[in-house]
Amino acid sequence: MITTKAANQHKKPAPAPESVYIHIPFCTHKCAFCDFAAFAGLSHMEDEYTEVLGSELQSRLSLAKRPRLKTVFFGGGTPGLMSTKNLGRIMETLRSLTDFAPDVEISLETTPHAITAEKAKFWLEAGLNRLSIGIESLLDEELTAIGRDHSVAEALAGIEIAVASGMGDISLDFMYGLPTQNLASFAATLDRAIELSRRWPAINHFSAYCLELSPNSALKSRFPDGDAAYPQDDEQVAMYHQLVDKLAAAGFEQYEVSNFARPGHQSRHNMTYWLNLPYYAFGVGAHRYVDGVRSSNTRSFMKYLRDPLQDDQMEIIDAEMQTKEALMLGLRMLKGVDLAAFAADYGVDLLTLRSKEIAMMEAEGLIELSDGKLGLTQKGVPISNSIIATLI
Numbered sequence: 117m118i119t120t121k122a123a124n125q126h127k128k129p130a131p132a133p134e135s136v137y138i139h140i141p142f143c144t145h146k147c148a149f150c151d152f153a154a155f156a157g158l159s160h161m162e163d164e165y166t167e168v169l170g171s172e173l174q175s176r177l178s179l180a181k182r183p184r185l186k187t188v189f190f191g192g193g194t195p196g197l198m199s200t201k202n203l204g205r206i207m208e209t210l211r212s213l214t215d216f217a218p219d220v221e222i223s224l225e226t227t228p229h230a231i232t233a234e235k236a237k238f239w240l241e242a243g244l245n246r247l248s249i250g251i252e253s254l255l256d257e258e259l260t261a262i263g264r265d266h267s268v269a270e271a272l273a274g275i276e277i278a279v280a281s282g283m284g285d286i287s288l289d290f291m292y293g294l295p296t297q298n299l300a301s302f303a304a305t306l307d308r309a310i311e312l313s314r315r316w317p318a319i320n321h322f323s324a325y326c327l328e329l330s331p332n333s334a335l336k337s338r339f340p341d342g343d344a345a346y347p348q349d350d351e352q353v354a355m356y357h358q359l360v361d362k363l364a365a366a367g368f369e370q371y372e373v374s375n376f377a378r379p380g381h382q383s384r385h386n387m388t389y390w391l392n393l394p395y396y397a398f399g400v401g402a403h404r405y406v407d408g409v410r411s412s413n414t415r416s417f418m419k420y421l422r423d424p425l426q427d428d429q430m431e432i433i434d435a436e437m438q439t440k441e442a443l444m445l446g447l448r449m450l451k452g453v454d455l456a457a458f459a460a461d462y463g464v465d466l467l468t469l470r471s472k473e474i475a476m477m478e479a480e481g482l483i484e485l486s487d488g489k490l491g492l493t494q495k496g497v498p499i500s501n502s503i504i505a506t507l508i
């Protein structure tokens with residue numbers, strides 16, 4: 117473990133946050149695999165939630181010196197379900213308390229069937245410029261298997277409305293390792309998604325995460341651990357390699373393990389997380405990183421309404437933890453960790469401290485050291501956790 121004197125004494129000073137995450141927890145239906153603070157059947161409380169969220173924004177942001185924001189991200193839940201009235205109120209409150217950089221990126225997550233022409237028009241008028249659409253799969257049987265409440269036809273209709281609205285940046289978000297999915301069916305989804313991106317250049321970003329279920333996930337009651345419906349580990353690895361190869365061939369750069377973009381269209385908000393930079397966060401269950409402290413709001417909807425300022429968890433990130441996090445997050449970025457900058461920022465010279473481990477993993481083709489940058493190879497990505505554990 118990195119427990120050097122240098123790491124303990126060398127805490128990188130925290131810059132002012134330039135990013136805001138806002139959690140909108142409403143969903144039409146709770147998907148069987150979902151472990152987010154997301155609730156179905158509470159949309160009648162949207163006005164009240166907006167009111168409380170507004171008060172949280174006021175209280176927390178008025179303590180900061182009018183932050184200048186480079187990114188805003190509405191995540192959920194399904195922010196796309198929120199009424200234009202309430203989304204407009206949140207944007208107004210945010211604008212009254214912060215300044216937006218001229219090229220601010222403002223993203224909104226949505227399910228495809230929540231997109232309407234009226235809403236998409238409003239989103240653009242309100243200043244939103246990026247949509248992240250949860251498609252998950254382009255095969256109906258896989259959507260049914262994971263308990264998703266949209267069909268492929270609805271996904272295609274939602275994408276078409278988003279494109280027709282003139283939204284400049286659209287990400288389609290997928291999952292793999294799903295029950296009933298196999299290498300060929302994942303290829304079919306990817307081929308169809310790539311075809312959509314060729315037809316509509318606004319689709320300039322994809323993300324694809326391997327399914328990971330929490331111990332009590334509802335999906336396990338339908339497909340318990342070890343069920344033959346889940347692809348085996350080696351098939352999941354093959355799916356990952358297929359994903360990388362197909363998207364590379366279609367002109368999408370893999371800039372993070374699970375994220376792919378046409379040049380210049382990376383998600384700047386998500387880069388904030390991967391570069392270990394600070395960010396504000398608001399709403400039920402939201403996690404923030406401000407002034408070297410990670411803290412989170414309660415995941416209970418009713419508790420949040422009663423007291424949105426009571427932190428549920430709080431952790432002071434000391435120099436050692438900051439160093440580990442920077443390494444873990446940095447290695448997920450495919451351009452790798454600049455070891456000289458890392459040593460200057462965190463006081464840890466990995467080339468000296470871990471020379472043997474680096475040489476060994478390089479010889480095994482798991483990592484690559486080039487121009488002073490240490491990165492995972494494609495062979496190393498599926499076992500990134502053990503590589504990171506070896507380095508820290």
Ligand code: SF4
Pocket residue numbers: 142143144145146147150151152154192193194227250
């Ligand atoms: S739509 Fe998204 S946030 Fe809502 S329950 Fe499904 S996976 Fe969770």
